[in-house]
Structures are given as structure tokens and as C-alpha cells.
Amino acid sequence: MGGLIKSSIARKVAMALSGLFLVFFLLQHFTINFTSIFSAETFNELSHFMGTNPLVQFVLQPVLIFGVIFHFVMGFILEIKNKNARAVKYAKYNGGANASWMSRNMIYSGLVVLAFLGLHFYDFWVPEMVHKYVEFAPEDPSRYYHELLEKFVSPVRTGLYVLSFVFLALHLWHGFASSFQSVGFNNKYSVGATKFAKAFAIAIPLGFIIIAVVLHLNHNH
């Protein structure tokens, strides 16, 4: 993948565009999930649509998976190249003096999010795939909410989700706003755009946290 896009700037732009795509996906994912805390029906309807619509299943889903893989593989490639650009390390490096923790640790926040994706796929996507394309189980448009609720019974899993969303926030905090700069967008509107991106970086993961916690509490009540 690194071979395809050779120049540093092209890679940077590709990283930004794939990131922006994932941000967009996140928004969509959040919107659907959010319905789960006030209307199980709406949630079921939307989930059913997403789970059965061929366009979503056979076009958007592969694109999304490609986007995710591209983003993290390119992230690794860049990280390795960037690490190599400084062969001898500083004995003392005061990175906190001139850059935020978030911006300096995208690889770590990214890795946590990636690990979370593994868990998340194991929880939802794999069973979904098995359900639909391996077992060819009969379709029940109202099964989604219950399945969802089941997952958040465990306080450990809920805790892991919450923690992951915190790291997602950290990742987005730098990543979203920085993607504008990468695609060359830095002008008088940038201040506003950056503010929006930072607000997004807090609001969406916080929303996910709320969903997880509410679902966990709903079940116990």
C-alpha cells in the first residue's frame, strides 16, 4: 500500500481522506446507535435496513472495511518511516513543550481503537456474518435491540467500551482537525472548522459512552 502512494504529501492526504471517511462513518454509526436508548423499534428498523440492504452490505461495507484497513496499515507504514527518520534518539526529548499528547501519540490511541475494533467485530460483526452468511439463519427484524442489550450486561465489557471511546476521543481530537491541514485547508475558516472538529471529537465518543452506560443500566433495571 505504501508502494502505491509514494510521496510524503500524497500519503498524508490519503491518511486524511481515509480518516475523514471514517469520521463520517462514525457519525452515521452513532446516529443509529443513539436511537437505541430511547426507541428500540427505531433502532431495530434502522439496523434491519443496514443489515439487509444489498447496497450497504455489498458496496458500502467492503468500502468501509477497506477504509479501516487502509487507514491503519498506512498509519503503521508512516509510523515506521517516521521512526526511522530519527535513527539516534534524544537522551532528553521534551515533546510536551511544543505539541499535545494527542498529536504525539496517534499510533497508541489508534492501536487502542484498533484493538477495540477487534473486540467490536468479535461482539457484533462476526456473529452477524455467521448469522447471515454461514448459518443462513432466518431473519427476525426485531432481534437487534435484544442482541445489543445482551452485550452490555457485563460491566467489564461496558468498561472496555467506555475506555476505548476515551481513546477514540483522543485520536479524533488531533486527527479530525488535523485532516483539514493535511488536505491543504488552512485559511480564515480554519479556526471555526477546528473548533467544530474538536467539539465532534468530544461529543461523539461521549455519546457512545452514554449509549453504552445507558444500555448497561437498562438491562440491570
Added chain:
Amino acid sequence: MSILDSKIPEGPLADKWTKHKNTINLVNPANKRNIDVIVVGTGLAGGSAAATLAELGYNVKTFCYQDSPRRAHSIAAQGGINAAKNYQGDGDSNYRLFYDTVKGGDYRSREANVYRLAEVSGNIIDQCVAQGVPFAREYGGLLDNRSFGGVLVSRTFYAKGQTGQQLLLGAYSAMNRQINRGKIEPFNRHEMLDLVKVDGKARGIIARNLVTGEIERHSAHAVVLATGGYGNVFFLSTNAMGSNVMAAWRAHRRGAFFANPCYTQIHPTCIPVSGDHQSKLTLMSESLRNDGRIWVPKRKEDAEAIRAGKLKPTQLAEEERDYYLERRYPAFGNLVPRDVASRAAKERCDAGFGVNKTGEAVYLDFASAIQRYGQEKALTSGIENPSKEEITKLGEEVIENKYGNLFQMYEKIVDENPYKTPMMIYPAVHYTMGGLWVDYNLQTTVPGCYAAGEANFSDHGANRLGASALMQGLADGYFVLPYTIGDYLSHDIRTGKIPTDTPEFDAAEKDAKDRIQKLMSGSGEHSVDYYHKKLGKIMWNKCGMSRNEKELKEAIDEISALREDFWKNVKVPGTADSMNPELEKAGRVADFLELGELFAKDALHRNESCGGHFREESVEQDGEQKGEALRDDKNFKYVAAWEYKGEPKDAELHKEELNFENIELKTRSYK
């Protein structure tokens, strides 16, 4: 003593350069490919010369001691560059620029050269703009100008306080283009150790690779020296730490005459020395004198109390202050030329009125300017009955817009807020008008060896006007030397490559190696800096702003003795065949120790006061000008060019008479 031929073309002043260009020999493009030129130094003069020579088709090798040509000390010039464009429509012309430069130089420069400089000045601006140099502009998109150095027109082009940087980067960009084309081969971190002559002509150099310590031979059909000035002979100056006279001095030892070494410009507005650890001095742009008022306390007791830290300058009332420039020179006040302002500051400090702990500083006060601008601003902004605080705040804002970066620099260095307490300044060595003697073609007395920029004895006479150094460097490099050198090189089209395996190169390389060996084998008593500081003290105290026969004679003997001691007892650690900055310094100081002596000798022989050279024996005895510098046109209207004869004190004087056909010689008066 002989009379030097300056090769000034015949004809009316305004036609000389055009006529000369039309009649000199050219080299055809096919032949230029077979001709090599070495350019030593990559500042404004060297960088621009290298770029143009390469563009014309010559094969150019450039040498600089820095790690990149772009770091040459031209980069530090702040104020601006003069050009007779008359964009402001204020009556400027080539003649006026010529006239101002000759007068400013106290009638010690060559008319024809200065006129040529004025003539090509406009072209420099065209050239630089085409290259993408971002000069300051007005809102209409056209170039902005300011007035500089007390002249009557606005002809100075500038890029904030970094004009030198922008022009040098422009010249470097032109070099980049030629490097990319393969026409310039840059040798960075290389230092020229000697000039190689074959059959009396300059045919190459010996250089040391400063990274590996290797001694290299480089041959060429001509050698251009654009290695800057020698202000560092004073140890403390506004020059870069590495600025040195080695290349010019080595050429001098090989037969190039050294002209007017005693003409030094001491700039009045520098940040004062803070202690013995001081390694260099920082200039504050001359433009500060447009708004700052210079003063010292009237009473010696007050000055003493300030030095002891018991009194603050702001506590002194108006009538307790001595605005000595305004007092002595009512017509020009704080805007008198650099040499006059510097001497006046020294006079007050010597009399015991200095205001910092070393006693060598005067105040440059912006308080009245802040009030004046504040009131104006309040008026134009329609603020009625403004309070004193409001006025001060508004005034400080105006000052910040004009000089913000300088004030910030001052505060970083001195740790005092110049908006609230007056700045302290003191004169410092800044520029050297003297240098290698060159004829109209910029050729030294060694055929094939050319000198450009500050390295030659230049067009500035005995004193340089502000914003003229950049102009001269670029004029020499872009527009003069590339033409005139062709006349000489036209005789070399059949010469072929100059071999380096000849006895001449062998001998020069051996000399260079022996010298290094000798430097490395001193007894190891004192470091190089020890000697450099000692030399600096002698130069500053006895050959500085004010000179007299007795002290100049002492200086000659002291420098001579110091040089002897240096060669016996200097300590150079490390090895010769590796990177060794102490060895580099040692070689440079060794040459300063010779130049310093010639400097004093030149100052001693010139028993007149002119421009930056002030002899206490030559002052006006009475009348309005009493006590001011007295020039002696009858006996000293010449360029003093010195021929090397072994010891610097034995140098032989050659004169080039200066003829003024277009300008009447007058006394400079600023009363």
C-alpha cells in the same frame, strides 16, 4: 612608491561605464565552457558573481567556510538597499546617489566607480524583484521606500529589518539554479588558505576541507575574492564569529595591494558590552535614531549613581539630562552621520558620563517619541482629553509597529523593557571600508585575482552611508565583475585546464601545510581567543574611534610583540587532519595579527581626519567647527595602497591620486 593605474575609462562621467562595456573584449559562449572561475565567499557579492558567471557559461567553483552559502554574513544586514529609482518622485537621480555617496565617504572614493554604482543601482532592484525577493510594498502593490542615513530623498528599498537576509537568499536562489544546472560546484565548509600564482597570474587556491582537514588544490583561470571585511581584527564587532581576513590577506602576501586598511566604520547604535565573556556585538538598526533621543546625565554624580545601580534614568528630570547630540549639532541633532555620533558617545563616556556598569553606554530614549506619537494618535482617533496613561499606551503601540522586533531583540539580550526605561547603546565596529586595492575592473594588483564587495577597498571612501553596502555587493557581483572579468579571460580561451600538479601548487600547498604545522606546535601557553582578545583591546583602545600618533606607534609595537608571542606560545588542541575549529580560528587570528599592524601603520601615516578615521592631531582649531574633524585634501587626497614586504610595518606605500572632476570638495558640517 609608484602611482597606481586605476584604468578609469576616458570620457564624460555618465558615459564611462557604457563605453567601457562596449569596448572590452568578450568571450564567446563556446569558449566560456572551457574556462574555470573560482569564487571565494558566497555573500551578496560572491553569491551574485558566482550565479552570473555560471549563467554566462563559465564553470564556477564557490568556496565558503559556512555549511551553506546562504549563511554568509550579508544575511545580517538590517536596514535596506539604496537605489536611484526615484519611485517616490522626490527628485532622486543617479547623480544624486553618486553625489551623496562621494560626500558621505568624505571625498576619499573614486568618482568613476561610485557613478557606476549609482548607475546600476536601479537594475539591482529590478533583478531582485524578478527573482522573487519580497521587498516591502505599499497597498497599491508597488514597492515602498524609506529614507535612511540622513539623506534628503527616500531611496531605500527594504524588507522589514531583514533586507540583507532577503537579498542574500535571492542571490542564493540564483546560485541554486546554477548548481542544479551543474554550472556551479559548491565547496561548503572549505576555507581558502592561499592564492596560487602561475607566471604572475592568479591560477588557483589552496583550500582546507574543514570537515576532514584535508588540504586541497583547486585551479582556475581567475580567482574572485568576495570574502567580506576584517572588522573582527577588533575581536568584538558586529561581524559574524567566523568573518576573517585570511583570503584577502593571503592574496596580499602574494602581491595584491591592501588599500586604506584604517578606514573602519564604527556604528553608533549597538547593544553595549556586558562583560568579559562577550563574544560579539549586536547592532540595532540606525533607524532607531529617527525617534530616539540620545543622552547622558548632566552631572557626573548622577552617572556614577546610575552605574552603581542607586539611581534609575527615569528618575532624572529633563533639565538633569544632557542631550549632547542635540546640543552640539543643532541642525542634525540625533541624525548626524554614524562616525560623528559614535565619536560623540565615546567623548561623553571617556569624560565619565557613561551609564552602564562598564561605563561605556549612553541612553537612547523613546519617552518623548512615545508621548508625541501618543498625542497624535489620540487626536486622529478622536479621543478627547486623553489621560497620560492612554497617551503612553497609544504611543507605545506606534513605536511597537515601527520597531517592535528591535525592541524585542533588545529585551531578550539586555533583560530590560525599552518601552519603560531608555535603551542603552554604544558604538561598535561594523564595517571596513578598506580592503584589497582594485582597479575600475575590480582586478587587484595580481592579474586574474579580483575582489568584490566589502573585501575590496570599495566605493565608500572613508565612510559608508547606510544601505549602501548591500548595493555595492550586488552591483559588483551581478553587474560589474561578470563583464569586466571577460576582458581578462578573453586572453585565456586557448589556455586549457590549469593543471594542479605543478611546482607552483606544490610550493603553495607546502606553505599552507607548514603554517598549519607551526600553529599546531606552539608551546601551548594560551588559547587562540586569549590572543584575539588582546589584539582586540589594542585595536579598540589605540586604533579605534579616535587615534593619535603616540598610541598608533605603541599599537604597532604591541601588535608586533603579540604576534611573536602568538607564534611561540599559542595552544591549538586537536589534530590538523580532522575538524578543528580552534585551528581555523588560529589561522584567522594569525592573519589579523599582521593586518592589525598594517592598519595602525596606515592610520599613523594618514595624518588627517576623514570619515571613520579621526586623528586627534587634525581638528578644526577655531570657528563654528572648532574641535570637529579636519580633512587635509592637499596632502591626503589619495588612496593608500600597501605592498607586502615581509613584516607589515615594512609595507610599501603606493598612492592612487583621487581626481574630482564632477564634485567640489567641501567640509562636512552638521552644526
Added chain:
Amino acid sequence: MNLTLKIWRQKDAKSQGKMVDYQISGIEGDMSFLEMLDVLNEDLINKGEEPVVFDHDCREGICGSCSLQINGEPHGPDRLITTCQLHMRKFNDGDTIYIEPFRAKAFPVVKDLMVDRSAFDRIQHAGGYISVNTSGNTIDANAIPVNKENADDAFAAATCIGCGACVAACKNASAMLFTSAKVSQYALLPQGQVEATERVLAMVNQMDEEGFGNCTNTGACEIECPKGISLENIARMNREYLKASVKG
């Protein structure tokens, strides 16, 4: 004040280097950081040891020679200055100061604290110019009006001194701020438009070949830049590059 210095010593490019401790006393607040090193070197010379080698020249913050990573930051803890303008009053008696060379694969150590920054020069050779002949047959300067705002922005970009602090500060040792400042200067001026496409492609290509890391927009370079070169320049270079790539 008395200080403990931890300084990187390395004989030459091929040798291994290491941090060495030095004690130094009698340092005054008015000294610049480099004058403090001068004092140390004078001590070392008098003791018969080799002085510490570091790049420096103008000592007034404009030539871009001086470098040094001081306590983990290029040009030390102060802002908008170079090492030669850093004064010892920023430190306290008894402090330990780490002094290291600017670190990047593209900036190999020459000796001790001196590094080879010729990669920057090669980036400039690749396209840092406008192809105009220098022998003076150009049009009148005022025949090319330039919008003041663009002229000021071009100037701001052009004030880069090429010191390499951006690379040293960047966790990825990226040279984007430097390269973008050069690209921007010309991109903002009408004179630079003719060659804009080739220039940005050539300069970015050379930058990549030199082995600098990639930009991840941490912004460290902008904070540490002694001349305050803005990140906007990087965005501009990205735009210019994309435009040029599309064109071809």
C-alpha cells in the same frame, strides 16, 4: 551560577558518540548560551582537552548556523529565538542542562554537536529559485505589482533561516515546515507562478529522498521555529502539491 552540563560528544561521523558530564561555574545571567559554551571550551583547552564543537556564526539569530537541542527542545526553552540569542538568565543555579545535536537521519552528526544540514541545500537546489537570468535585463521592478498581503505573507515565509529546528522538534524529523516555507514564498508571488508546478514536485521529491519523516500535524515545528514560520505554509504546500500532481 554553577551548572551540570550533559553534552553529546562524538569524534566524527563514523564514531560512536556518548553523553558526557561537565561541571561549570561562574556563569552569569547576561551570558548567551553560546558564550557559556565558550567558557566551557576555554576551560577544556586550558586542561588540554578537545573543546566541544558546535555550529555558530552570526550570533544574532539570523544566519541559522547555531542549532542545539537544549533540555529536549531545539534552541532551548525560550521562544522565537535561536540558541545564540538564548541567555543564561533562563536557567537557575544548580540546573542540569542536556545539550544534544539536532537529531535526524537526514542530519548526520559531523562532530559533537555539529550536524550536516546539506539536505536542506539539496532541497533548495532542486527548485528553490525563479529561472531568471541575473545579468540585469529584466523588466522594471514596479511593472510587477504584488498585492500587499501576498507580499507580506511571502516575506514571512522567506524569513526562514534554515536552521533545522523544525526537523529537530518534530517527533517524525519531518522537513515539511522548511520546504513549505520555500515553496510558499514563490507560490505567493506572481513571479513564481510560471514554474510553480515543477517547483513543488521537485522540492517535495528531493525532501522525500533525503529521508525526512512525514508530517503528522503536531505543530511542534511552528512552536519551536525561531522565526515563527506558520503551519499555513504546510497547508499551502499540500494544496500546491495536489494541484501540481493533478496537472501533471
